[in-house]
Amino acid sequence: MASQSQGIQQLLQAEKRAAEKVADARKRKARRLKQAKEEAQMEVEQYRREREHEFQSKQQATGIFQRQAWSARICITAEGPVSGPLRLRSCSQEGGRLE
Numbered sequence: 001m002a003s004q005s006q007g008i009q010q011l012l013q014a015e016k017r018a019a020e021k022v023a024d025a026r027k028r029k030a031r032r033l034k035q036a037k038e039e040a041q042m043e044v045e046q047y048r049r050e051r052e053h054e055f056q057s058k059q060q061a062t063g064i065f066q067r068q069a070w071s072a073r074i075c076i077t078a079e080g081p082v083s084g085p086l087r088l089r090s091c092s093q094e095g096g097r098l099e
Helices: 001-075
Strands: 074-078 086-090
Touching: none
Parallel strands: none
Antiparallel strands: 074 086
16 A cells, blocks of 8 residues: 555656646747747837838938929919819929919
């Protein structure tokens, strides 16, 4: 009977150690996942900043010229009252004046 009790105690201790190992492994996995998530978020944020900077640079480089080109080519005039429909016409048709 004593050997059975001793065998049961050994099984309980082994089960306890196994449960501790599993719990420890879960904690390590959770830490790794959290770290990976943080690293991925940092990489995404860095990529977003780089792309935003590139976009702003291109927009500044081309935006000024595009606005100047459009303002030189197109004038907006109102037909009738101020709340009436707008139409686009070439500024060169009216001698380049805005009305």
